[in-house]
Amino acid sequence: MMDEYLGNVLLGWFHTHPGHTPYLSDIDLKKTHELFYTRPFQVAIVLDTLTENFDTGIFSRKKSGQVNNKADFKHWVAWKTIAGHLNNMH
Numbered sequence: 001m002m003d004e005y006l007g008n009v010l011l012g013w014f015h016t017h018p019g020h021t022p023y024l025s026d027i028d029l030k031k032t033h034e035l036f037y038t039r040p041f042q043v044a045i046v047l048d049t050l051t052e053n054f055d056t057g058i059f060s061r062k063k064s065g066q067v068n069n070k071a072d073f074k075h076w077v078a079w080k081t082i083a084g085h086l087n088n089m090h
């Protein structure tokens, strides 16, 4: 993959939590994020597909290195709003 996409970097990863709200579980953090996405710009996107607008958390790292999680957010991003904006750009 690295040879095929030379010069590109992995920005992060994405998964869904249907009906469980967006957050990073202990397993998400220990088995994925803290193993493969440790660079300061890498994010985890978690989407709850059972909410009306697909509530989405985009979790980055704090300056301390700690990963933002559910407790750091008051409101979620509405995935359907983002997708609508992207569709309007065509």
Ligand SMILES: [Zn+2]
Pocket: 015, 016, 017, 023, 024, 025, 028, 046
């Ligand atoms: Zn998860």
